[in-house]
Amino acid sequence: MRRILKIINILFLFIFSVGFSQVKISGVVLDEQNQTIPFANILFVGSTTGTVSDENGKFYLETEENFNRIEVSFLGFETKIISIKSRDFNLKIILKEEASQLDEVFIYSGKVKKKGNPAIEILKKVWAKERQNGIYLFDQYQYEKYEKLEFDMNNVDSVFMKKKLFKGMEFVFNSIDTSRITGKAFLPIFINESVYNSFGKNKGGQKLREDLVANKNSGFNSNQNVIAFIKDLYVDYNIYDSYIKIFDKSFVSPISKASGISTYNYVLTDSAYIDNKWCYNILYYPRRKSELTFKGDFWVNDSTFAIKEINMQANRSANINWVKDIYIEQEFDVLNDSVFLLKRDYMLSDFSLNKKDKSKGVYGRRTTMYKDYKFNQQKDAGFYNEEINVYDEKIYNKADDYWSESRQEKLNENELGIYKMLDTLTTVPKFKQIYNAISILGSGYIEFNKFDFGSIYSTIGKNDVEGLRLRVGGRTYLGGNEPWRIQGYTAYGFDDDKFKYGMSGKWMVNPKSRFIIGGGNRRDVEQIGVSLTTTNDVLGRSFASSSFFASGDNSKLTSINLSNFFMSIEPKNNLQFKIGASYRTLESASPGTFNLDYWVDKENDIKKSDVIQSEIDFSIKYTPDRKTIGYGVERNEVTDTYSTWFLNYSQGIKGVFNSDFDYQKIQFYYRQPILIGGFGRMFTTFEVGKTFGEVPLGLLNVVPGNQSYFTIENTYSLLDYYEFVTDTYASLHIEHNFNGRFLSRIPLLRKLNLREIVGVKGVWGEISDKNLALNASNINYIAPNKPYYEYSVGIGNIFKVFRIDFSWRGNYKDVPDANKFAIKGAFGFHF
Structure with a gap:
C-alpha cells in the first residue's frame, strides 16, 4: 500500500511540475567590446519559439514547454548555445565576432546588401x-x-x-x-x-x-x-x-x-x-x-x-x-x-x-x-x-x-x-472617485445620478461685449445609450449685465433607422464670422467670441435668438437626411462699434438694424467608413479619419413670423484625409456656396478669420473677422503632416521626435451689386474676386503636446492693417 501511495505521489508531483513548468528568461546580448547587439535572434533550442533583441540588445522570452537551452545568433557573430533555468533573468550573453562569416554575407555598417541575398529572393516570390x-x-x-x-x-x-x-x-x-x-x-x-x-x-x-x-x-x-x-x-x-x-x-x-x-x-x-x-x-x-x-x-x-x-x-x-x-x-x-x-x-x-x-x-x-x-x-x-x-x-x-x-x-x-x-x-468609493476624476477630464462633464454637469471647459470666458462671462450647464445621462437627451446652459456677462441661455432636446423615435426629432432655443452673444458652412445648431458656440483666445478688436459680436425644429433619418449607415425649420433674430451686441444695418428705403434714409428671419433647410451628410460606439440618440465617434460629404439647401421665407427676406442658399462641404504611406497624412477641405436673393450682412457668407492665438481648422490665420464678405464662394484648404519623415533623419533633432507640417489655404468669392446696395452697416464689403491665399510651415509634437505654425499672407498685402505674418500654436494629444 505504501508503495502504491509513493508511486501516486511521484506521479502527482510529476504532473504538477509539468503543468506549471513555464520557462521565462530575459537579458541582454553584447559583443566583446561590451556594446549591445540589437536585433539578435534568440530561440529555444529544438523549437520555433523565439524573439529578437530590441534596439538596446535587450530581450524577454517565455514558453509553456520545458526547454533548458537557447540559441543566440546574429550575422557576423558566432552562434552561441546557452543552458538556462526555468526562471533565468538578467542574462548577459556575449557573442564573438566571426570574420569569415562577415565576408560571406557582405556585412557593411550593420546593413545587409541586397545582391545575392537569399532572403530577398524568397520575398520576391512572396x-x-x-x-x-x-x-x-x-x-x-x-x-x-x-x-x-x-x-x-x-x-x-x-x-x-x-x-x-x-x-x-x-x-x-x-x-x-x-x-x-x-x-x-x-x-x-x-x-x-x-x-x-x-x-x-x-x-x-x-x-x-x-x-x-x-x-x-x-x-x-x-x-x-x-x-x-x-x-x-x-x-x-x-x-x-x-x-x-x-x-x-x-x-x-x-x-x-x-x-x-x-x-x-x-x-x-x-x-x-x-x-x-x-x-x-x-x-x-x-x-x-x-x-x-x-x-x-x-x-x-x-x-x-x-x-x-x-x-x-x-x-x-x-x-x-x-x-x-x-x-x-x-x-x-x-x-x-x-x-x-x-x-x-x-x-x-x-x-x-x-x-x-x-x-x-x-x-x-x-x-x-x-x-x-x-x-x-x-x-x-x-x-x-x-x-x-x-x-x-x-x-x-x-x-x-x-x-x-x-x-x-x-x-x-x-x-x-x-x-x-x-x-x-466599481462598488468601492475610492475607485469611484478616481474613475470620476478621469472621466471628467475626458468628457468635460461631472457625472451625477442621471445628470451630467458641464461642460466644465466652458465655465469661464471673456470678450469685449460681455466682459467676464460665467456659464453653467448640463445634460441628462442615463448610461450613454438612452433614446432621448435634454441639455442646456445659462450664462451671465458682467459688463453687459445680461443673462443668456440655451436649451435643446432630441428623441430617437426609431433606433433601427435612427429617426430622430429635436428642437430648442438659444439666446446668446456669438461671433458669426468664423465658419463658411452654416448650421442651425442651437447649442453651437465658438470660442472665437472669447478674448481669452483672441487678439485685436473682438467687438464685432452679434446677439442671436435662435429657435429650431428638425427631423433626421439614417436609412443607410453613415448616410443622414435632415430637414428642419428655424426662426432667428440677429442684432449687434455692441451697437456703438459694430452694426448689421441694411437699407429699407435708401431714398428716404430708412434703415433697419436687426434681422428677423424664418427659414427651412434640408441637408444630406455622408460619412463613409465612419465608426461609432453606442446606439443611443447621441453616439461617440471611434475615429476622425473618415471623409465627410455635406450638402445643404436653405430657403428663407419672407413674411412668416415677420420674416424679412426671401432667398435660397446652397452649400457643399467635402473633407478628405489621405494617408500617403510613409510620407504622412494630408487633409483636404473643399467648400463652395451661393446665396440667391438680396440679404444683409447677417445672412451673407463671411470668410472665416482667425483673431485667436491658436491654429483653428477651416479658418484663415491672417484674416480678421469680416475682412472678406461674399454671397458666392469657393475655398480650398490643404494641410500635410509628414510625421517627422525628414526631421527624424537629422541627428541633432532625431530624439526630439518633431513633426513637420506644411499647408496652403485659398478662397475665391464675389458679391452681387444688389447686396452691395443693400448694405448700410459699418462693414465695407470686400469680396476676394482675385483669390486670396496664405501658406504656412509648422513644427508639431513639441514636448509631445504643442504645435507652432508660421503663416504668411500670399496677396492682398496692401489692405489697410493687413496681417502679413502670424505665429499661432495649438495643444493636442496625438500618437
Missing part, C-alpha cells in the same frame, strides 16, 4: 503570390470571428501595491498576471469580448459585412468616451499591404513590396517543418532609426510562399507618442496546399508617458481568432449592404454557457476572474 492565397482565391467567403480587448496596468511591483492609493482595494492584486511578451506584471482594468459572423466578397468590388452576434464587457463599461478610444486603437490591417496603419500612423510592412527592401535588412536564418509544412525563417530589422518600422521574423511556406507565422515589434525609437512598445503576432492555418487562412491575430501595446523600461503604463491587448471558413456560398449583392439590429438586447445579455462555447481562445484563470473583480471594484 510578392508574386500575395494575392494568390487565402480569401483572395474565392469570389465569396465567410467565417466566425472572436475578438477580445483587454487593458491592464503594467509594471506592478511591491512598492506600487503598498501605495495609499490602493487602501481598501488590495483585493485587486489577486488578479495580477505576467505578460508572456515583456515579462512584466500587470493588473487587468478592462475586458471586452465580441463574436461576429463575417461575410465578404472579392468579385465586383471588395465588400465586408460583419454582424455582431454577442458582446460582453466590464470595467469602463458605462463610459462611451473610454470605449470609443479603445476601439479606435485597434483597426484591422493586412501584413501584405505596403503600410500597416496603427494609431493613425503608417508603419512600413516587413512584407512591403514597395518599401520593404529600402527600409529593412533581411536575413535567412533557418528552415523547419511547421504543421507539416516546410518553411523558411527570415529575420528582419530596420535600416534606420526613428522611422515607423518593425523588427522580428516570419516563416514562409516553401511552395505557396505564403506567410505561415509572423511577429512584429515596433522600433522603440520610432516617432510615435505615448507608446513604448507595439508587438504583433499572426498565425495562419493551412486549408490545403494553396490556401493559408488567418487563424490568430494578437497585438499588444504598451502605453506610457516615457519609454524607460521601468516606467509604469497600460497594456492594450487585442486577440482576434477566426474559424469555420466557408467559401463560394452565393449571396446577392444586396446581402452585403444589409445591417443587423445592433440594438437587440440579446446581443449584450448572452449566458455564461454561450461564452464558454464561443470563445475560440479560452480565458485563463486570471482572465475569468476579471469580470468579478472589476464589478466588485
Whole structure:
C-alpha cells in the first residue's frame, strides 16, 4: 500500500511540475567590446519559439514547454548555445565576432546588401503570390470571428501595491498576471469580448459585412468616451499591404513590396517543418532609426510562399507618442496546399508617458481568432449592404454557457476572474472617485445620478461685449445609450449685465433607422464670422467670441435668438437626411462699434438694424467608413479619419413670423484625409456656396478669420473677422503632416521626435451689386474676386503636446492693417 501511495505521489508531483513548468528568461546580448547587439535572434533550442533583441540588445522570452537551452545568433557573430533555468533573468550573453562569416554575407555598417541575398529572393516570390492565397482565391467567403480587448496596468511591483492609493482595494492584486511578451506584471482594468459572423466578397468590388452576434464587457463599461478610444486603437490591417496603419500612423510592412527592401535588412536564418509544412525563417530589422518600422521574423511556406507565422515589434525609437512598445503576432492555418487562412491575430501595446523600461503604463491587448471558413456560398449583392439590429438586447445579455462555447481562445484563470473583480471594484468609493476624476477630464462633464454637469471647459470666458462671462450647464445621462437627451446652459456677462441661455432636446423615435426629432432655443452673444458652412445648431458656440483666445478688436459680436425644429433619418449607415425649420433674430451686441444695418428705403434714409428671419433647410451628410460606439440618440465617434460629404439647401421665407427676406442658399462641404504611406497624412477641405436673393450682412457668407492665438481648422490665420464678405464662394484648404519623415533623419533633432507640417489655404468669392446696395452697416464689403491665399510651415509634437505654425499672407498685402505674418500654436494629444 505504501508503495502504491509513493508511486501516486511521484506521479502527482510529476504532473504538477509539468503543468506549471513555464520557462521565462530575459537579458541582454553584447559583443566583446561590451556594446549591445540589437536585433539578435534568440530561440529555444529544438523549437520555433523565439524573439529578437530590441534596439538596446535587450530581450524577454517565455514558453509553456520545458526547454533548458537557447540559441543566440546574429550575422557576423558566432552562434552561441546557452543552458538556462526555468526562471533565468538578467542574462548577459556575449557573442564573438566571426570574420569569415562577415565576408560571406557582405556585412557593411550593420546593413545587409541586397545582391545575392537569399532572403530577398524568397520575398520576391512572396510578392508574386500575395494575392494568390487565402480569401483572395474565392469570389465569396465567410467565417466566425472572436475578438477580445483587454487593458491592464503594467509594471506592478511591491512598492506600487503598498501605495495609499490602493487602501481598501488590495483585493485587486489577486488578479495580477505576467505578460508572456515583456515579462512584466500587470493588473487587468478592462475586458471586452465580441463574436461576429463575417461575410465578404472579392468579385465586383471588395465588400465586408460583419454582424455582431454577442458582446460582453466590464470595467469602463458605462463610459462611451473610454470605449470609443479603445476601439479606435485597434483597426484591422493586412501584413501584405505596403503600410500597416496603427494609431493613425503608417508603419512600413516587413512584407512591403514597395518599401520593404529600402527600409529593412533581411536575413535567412533557418528552415523547419511547421504543421507539416516546410518553411523558411527570415529575420528582419530596420535600416534606420526613428522611422515607423518593425523588427522580428516570419516563416514562409516553401511552395505557396505564403506567410505561415509572423511577429512584429515596433522600433522603440520610432516617432510615435505615448507608446513604448507595439508587438504583433499572426498565425495562419493551412486549408490545403494553396490556401493559408488567418487563424490568430494578437497585438499588444504598451502605453506610457516615457519609454524607460521601468516606467509604469497600460497594456492594450487585442486577440482576434477566426474559424469555420466557408467559401463560394452565393449571396446577392444586396446581402452585403444589409445591417443587423445592433440594438437587440440579446446581443449584450448572452449566458455564461454561450461564452464558454464561443470563445475560440479560452480565458485563463486570471482572465475569468476579471469580470468579478472589476464589478466588485466599481462598488468601492475610492475607485469611484478616481474613475470620476478621469472621466471628467475626458468628457468635460461631472457625472451625477442621471445628470451630467458641464461642460466644465466652458465655465469661464471673456470678450469685449460681455466682459467676464460665467456659464453653467448640463445634460441628462442615463448610461450613454438612452433614446432621448435634454441639455442646456445659462450664462451671465458682467459688463453687459445680461443673462443668456440655451436649451435643446432630441428623441430617437426609431433606433433601427435612427429617426430622430429635436428642437430648442438659444439666446446668446456669438461671433458669426468664423465658419463658411452654416448650421442651425442651437447649442453651437465658438470660442472665437472669447478674448481669452483672441487678439485685436473682438467687438464685432452679434446677439442671436435662435429657435429650431428638425427631423433626421439614417436609412443607410453613415448616410443622414435632415430637414428642419428655424426662426432667428440677429442684432449687434455692441451697437456703438459694430452694426448689421441694411437699407429699407435708401431714398428716404430708412434703415433697419436687426434681422428677423424664418427659414427651412434640408441637408444630406455622408460619412463613409465612419465608426461609432453606442446606439443611443447621441453616439461617440471611434475615429476622425473618415471623409465627410455635406450638402445643404436653405430657403428663407419672407413674411412668416415677420420674416424679412426671401432667398435660397446652397452649400457643399467635402473633407478628405489621405494617408500617403510613409510620407504622412494630408487633409483636404473643399467648400463652395451661393446665396440667391438680396440679404444683409447677417445672412451673407463671411470668410472665416482667425483673431485667436491658436491654429483653428477651416479658418484663415491672417484674416480678421469680416475682412472678406461674399454671397458666392469657393475655398480650398490643404494641410500635410509628414510625421517627422525628414526631421527624424537629422541627428541633432532625431530624439526630439518633431513633426513637420506644411499647408496652403485659398478662397475665391464675389458679391452681387444688389447686396452691395443693400448694405448700410459699418462693414465695407470686400469680396476676394482675385483669390486670396496664405501658406504656412509648422513644427508639431513639441514636448509631445504643442504645435507652432508660421503663416504668411500670399496677396492682398496692401489692405489697410493687413496681417502679413502670424505665429499661432495649438495643444493636442496625438500618437
